[in-house]
Amino acid sequence: MASRLPIYATTGQRIWFYTFRLICGLVFFYLIFPILIIIPLSFNAENFFTFTPEMLRLDPEGYSLKHYRDFMGANGDYSWIQALTNSLIIAPLATLLAVTLGTLAAIGLTQPHVPFRKQITALLISPMIVPLIITSAGMFFFYSRPFGFSDLGLQGTYAGVVLAHAALGIPFVIITVTATLSSFDNSLTRAAANMGANPVTTFFRVQMPLILPGVISGGLFAFITSFDEVVVVLLVGSAGQKTLPWQMFIGLREQISPTILAVATILVVISIALLTTVELLRRRSERMRGMTPG
């Protein structure tokens, strides 16, 4: 498959070329359509999940911010805002924990001589692979009565949810930070040490600024993991820790309310912002890699 059609292409090749492009175009459409379609739908003035005739005529009457006002609690129901607050408490804490421990461990893992490196990496990545329902059920058993001993007191608490979410975010931090570190030039730390910097100074002044893009990307992944997680909250959390995804899940399973369209749109905007940040960081890190030899 050539990216450009040569002038000597036969009719058959031309047909195939355009068919292939059409297929790819349809797949791209399938990928992006469901995400983009909810944005205009969320401005629906009615409580419908489809375009009303007014909307199709582009009549301003058909559009409104009703669902966004409901999200903010205009109808007297503050549960969405409460859920958002909970999410914004839990996700940053889980991210902080995952990034701190994950970055340290990633630095350790990329040292030249690490016993059991493969096994340790496999273990640290496994929270990403093990199905959430298993992890959450295990956490429920462990938090309430580990191995039949006394209660840990973590069931239905913020601490319990934060710990669980941090564990789920760790693989992402490990993956992104080790990827950045693999291209980190270790002679820089030796040079710093040579010039009299102690290990802590070396870490914060030399190594950290260079691997920061990877750390931030990992942090964003960890954040979105926690911000988007529902099964753990469902099983380990209690009514006090209702997060945004929890509220969405319950809303979708029971009485589906159009406010969900507004929430979904807000979350899509957040993911666009995160994606842009990660892309910019990746480019920056590639540029910086170009600067260092090797």
Add this chain to the structure above:
Amino acid sequence: MSDASLDAPVLSADGKPLKQSLNQALRKQKIRALILIAPLLVFVMVSFVAPIGSMLMRSVQNTAGVDYIPDLMPNVVASIKDWDPRSGETPPEEVYRGMAIDLAAAFENRSHTQLGRRFNYESPGFSSLFRSAGRPVSRWDLENDGPFKEKFLDLNDDWGNIEYWASIKANSGYYTTSYFLAAFDAERTSEGIRFKDPDQRIYQKLMLRTLGLSLLITFCTLALGYPVAWLLADLPVRTSNLLLILVLLPFWTSLLVRTSAWKILLQDQGVINNFWVWLGFAERLPLINNQTGVIIAMTHILLPFMILPLYSVMKTIPPSYLRAAKSLGASNWTAFWRVYFPQTTAGIGAGALLVFILAVGYFITPELVGGADGTFISNRIYFQFAVSGNWGLAAALGTLMLVVILVLYYIYDKLVGVDNVKLG
């Protein structure tokens, strides 16, 4: 190194033999690396490995509520040992007496209903049997009111049912295999272990459905992802980076947003069906609360996990190979099938395994768009866990799923290497 070094060891600056001092330095490096990893390792052990361990334990622990059965029914457990269900006779008076003592004690702690619920998992009917017996038994004079066998039979004829007593005897230890038997749709009868009737084998059916649908979804993502990854690898970097955003945006978008989008789109009165009717079709398509809905939504959600590994492999294949094959006289198909495709198998393996592993454990999407016939084993685990409260069975099903996932993860590690996982 010269021969002289064999006799006189090379010394380092501080006078120690070089070998020893190198070993020391190596050991120091290893320890330093482990110290950096240790906090996270401890954290993961406590917050992830231990919970999974306690789930594994729970799948074999024989408990009612939080207490073990032998602790709740010490007298029954001690006396029922000598009774053989195959004798065809009800247990001796001693067992009934033990049951009276244990039930009275359990009634005092209000745990007799939990006992009933525990044995109800084995044979339905236990729950009401225990619940109704609690109060009368607590009024009996346990010293003088014997014989208890008749008193129990006066309460309910089922106390004379040998199958019930056999089931108590089979589950009188601290550990039990009955949850795993249930997870395999088997049951213990007085003649031994056998599978349930084919129309009652719900878990086998669910496991097969989970594996089958996951396989189908993996195939769909491959069929849709392969051409797209190829196009991306083939286009100039500037264009492909732009198109890659169309793949990465869904990847970054909340799973719940994508699932709710599909739930909204696929409804009977949703955008797709309205469009379908507008095109002139009379019948609305049943797209949601069935397997079709699950396949459409999960293929969409997992597609980036297929495209990204494929793309990263295809990017490394020089386009000149295909041109060379064609200039040597290969047809388009031969050039693709004999030259290009074999080079992409690593990417196919990586993507397909990842998608399959993720699909097998899916919970949210099947729960929301799957309806009755589109649910996965995860949904059943959640149901047993949160709705029926049969934690042992939930743990046993979870353990079985975990085994499957770990085997796949091991293959993935061998094939791709876990340190080669890339994100975005």
